[in-house]
Amino acid sequence: MTADMSRGLNRIALSTVALVLAAVWGLPFLYSVWTAFHPEKFSANFQWNAPLTLANFAEAWQAAPFALYFLNTLILITIVLVANLILCTLVAYAFVRYRFRWAGLLFSLVMVQLLISPEILIVENYNTLNTIGMIDTIVGITLPYLTSAFGIFLLRQTFLTVPKSLDEAAQIEGAGAWRVLWTVYVPLAKPVYLAYGLVSISFHWNNFLWPLIVTNSPEVRPVTVGLSVFATVESGVEWSLVNAATLMTTAPLIVAFLIFQRQFVANFMRAGIK
Amino acid sequence: MNKRLPIGLAFVLLVLPCSLLVAFTHYPALRALANSFWNNGSSRRPSKFVGWDNYRAMMEDDRLAQVLANSAIYALGTVPLAIGLAIGMALLVNSKLPATGLMRLSFFMPTMLPMVAVANIWLFFYAPGIGLASQILSVFGLPPINFLGSTDTSLASMMVVAVWKEAGLFMIFYLAALQAVPANLKDAARLEGAGHVRVFFDVVLPLLRPTTIFVAVNALINAFRLVDHIIVMTRGGPNNSSALLLYYIYEVTFAHRDFAYGATLTVLMVVILGAMAAVQFWILDRKAHYQ
Numbered sequence: 001m002t003a004d005m006s007r008g009l010n011r012i013a014l015s016t017v018a019l020v021l022a023a024v025w026g027l028p029f030l031y032s033v034w035t036a037f038h039p040e041k042f043s044a045n046f047q048w049n050a051p052l053t054l055a056n057f058a059e060a061w062q063a064a065p066f067a068l069y070f071l072n073t074l075i076l077i078t079i080v081l082v083a084n085l086i087l088c089t090l091v092a093y094a095f096v097r098y099r100f101r102w103a104g105l106l107f108s109l110v111m112v113q114l115l116i117s118p119e120i121l122i123v124e125n126y127n128t129l130n131t132i133g134m135i136d137t138i139v140g141i142t143l144p145y146l147t148s149a150f151g152i153f154l155l156r157q158t159f160l161t162v163p164k165s166l167d168e169a170a171q172i173e174g175a176g177a178w179r180v181l182w183t184v185y186v187p188l189a190k191p192v193y194l195a196y197g198l199v200s201i202s203f204h205w206n207n208f209l210w211p212l213i214v215t216n217s218p219e220v221r222p223v224t225v226g227l228s229v230f231a232t233v234e235s236g237v238e239w240s241l242v243n244a245a246t247l248m249t250t251a252p253l254i255v256a257f258l259i260f261q262r263q264f265v266a267n268f269m270r271a272g273i274k
Numbered sequence: 275m276n277k278r279l280p281i282g283l284a285f286v287l288l289v290l291p292c293s294l295l296v297a298f299t300h301y302p303a304l305r306a307l308a309n310s311f312w313n314n315g316s317s318r319r320p321s322k323f324v325g326w327d328n329y330r331a332m333m334e335d336d337r338l339a340q341v342l343a344n345s346a347i348y349a350l351g352t353v354p355l356a357i358g359l360a361i362g363m364a365l366l367v368n369s370k371l372p373a374t375g376l377m378r379l380s381f382f383m384p385t386m387l388p389m390v391a392v393a394n395i396w397l398f399f400y401a402p403g404i405g406l407a408s409q410i411l412s413v414f415g416l417p418p419i420n421f422l423g424s425t426d427t428s429l430a431s432m433m434v435v436a437v438w439k440e441a442g443l444f445m446i447f448y449l450a451a452l453q454a455v456p457a458n459l460k461d462a463a464r465l466e467g468a469g470h471v472r473v474f475f476d477v478v479l480p481l482l483r484p485t486t487i488f489v490a491v492n493a494l495i496n497a498f499r500l501v502d503h504i505i506v507m508t509r510g511g512p513n514n515s516s517a518l519l520l521y522y523i524y525e526v527t528f529a530h531r532d533f534a535y536g537a538t539l540t541v542l543m544v545v546i547l548g549a550m551a552a553v554q555f556w557i558l559d560r561k562a563h564y565q
Binding site: 011019022023031035093097098099119122123126146147205206224228231243246247249250 | 287288300387395495498501
């Protein structure tokens with residue numbers, strides 16, 4: 001009886017700690033949400049009956065070409081995703097299915113990108129882009145990211161688990177290298193493609209430093225750069241507008257997350273651990 | 275059974291994709307090394323070979339010394355804190371407490387947001403007077419703190435932002451690891467009379483070690499390559515107090531247009547990351563021998 005009671009008390013105490021931590025963790029975001037949905041005069045002034053409004057969102061949407069920024073981000077992540085899926089598949093396929101001289105060395109060289117990622121090579125990559133005249137273009141933003149060591153690694157691990165017998169059976173039926181890739185390897189890696197796709201989309205939706213350096217005109221800016229240009233408080237933009245713009249630009253990811261929460265979390269785990 | 279790779283196929287499968295990788299990873303790294311021995315050219319005066327001059331300038335750069343100290347504090351402060359919090363969060367979310375779904379949402383949400391959005395949210399949170407942080411301080415009758423505007427607090431404020439953004443992601447990895455811990459192992463320990471705390475430290479925590487190594491490596495690399503919040507929130511200031519190495523590279527190169535020194539700093543960055551990777555290999559290697 002007393003053991004039960006103390007366990008119950010423990011449970012209540014632990015629940016309280018957990019809820020307090022969750023609440024504190026959510027505070028900065030909730031504060032931003034509050035301000036975005038209320039008129040400017042309530043931005044730091046909590047009254048439970050303060051009128052809700054969408055005016056901040058409407059005003060922010062008008063104040064900067066966010067529709068264009070969204071379109072640019074969409075083009076950007078599509079190019080990167082399609083290129084990644086194709087190119088990483090090809091390289092992983094070569095490493096798994098064929099033997100060739102210096103395969104081990106080449107694989108280590110590919111894996112170097114996991115450590116020395118494009119983010120830290122901004123100086124020389126900017127020079128390269130300058131030389132080939134790709135500064136201030138969307139394709140220019142995508143170039144360093146088209147082949148991804150992470151994607152190659154992930155797909156190689158997956159392709160290694162494909163049973164050799166399936167590969168051989170397809171060959172006996174007369175399938176060439178491309179048929180085998182398309183009918184045997186790719187279908188078995190579907191969950192990994194999904195996981196990698198989600199990681200890639202959220203990474204490039206969120207990427208900021210490199211697009212900031214490469215772009216200087218609104219026509220090619222992705223949302224992250226557009227948001228930072230809009231939301232410089234020194235330029236006198238009101239906080240309620242800044243918060244509305246911040247939520248607006250992240251809304252698609254938040255909505256996607258709420259809908260796909262379970263798959264998203266499961267995929268993040270799979271993509272990261274193996 | 276592995277077949278020989280025909281030359282035509284090799285070209286399509288390897289040469290085309292990998293040449294892109296080389297062009298934007300290996301080439302720029304080597305190019306930075308080469309350029310670090312040359313000075314900046316202009317249209318009238320072409321750049322010329324200067325030997326170790328850029329490196330000599332680097333050794334005498336007081337700002338760089340501070341930036342490196344900041345980066346070390348930032349990495350050594352945020353990584354363990356984020357990992358500790360992530361383990362705690364994973365235990366809570368994995369428990370049979372009520373409202374774990376809500377908790378998971380609250381912990382994981384910051385991970386979904388772009389760092390630029392996170393930076394805006396915290397810029398507002400920290401804002402003197404209007405921000406929630408100073409409102410909470412005033413409720414408790416404490417004097418306001420200018421979190422981002424004071425050299426004493428700016429770096430710590432940036433670290434809080436980084437931990438807030440990253441801990442939720444690490445929690446996911448620990449959640450996966452916790453769910454893989456065999457229940458019978460914990461039951462056995464409990465039968466032997468071990469309490470919850472003992473079970474955690476003696477059974478669960480050792481099983482989490484591979485996850486911790488994986489997370490720590492990623493967190494450490496991230497601490498060096500993510501500076502979006504510095505750009506949006508403080509621009510390294512005030513007085514250099516919150517500048518990190520990558521931010522300094524960005525500033526030197528694109529604000530001061532000193533590409534030669536930017537290349538030299540890039541070499542330093544690559545060396546630091548390489549040293550970290552070497553240490554990591556060494557640790558993993560030693561562990562492998564013990565097991």
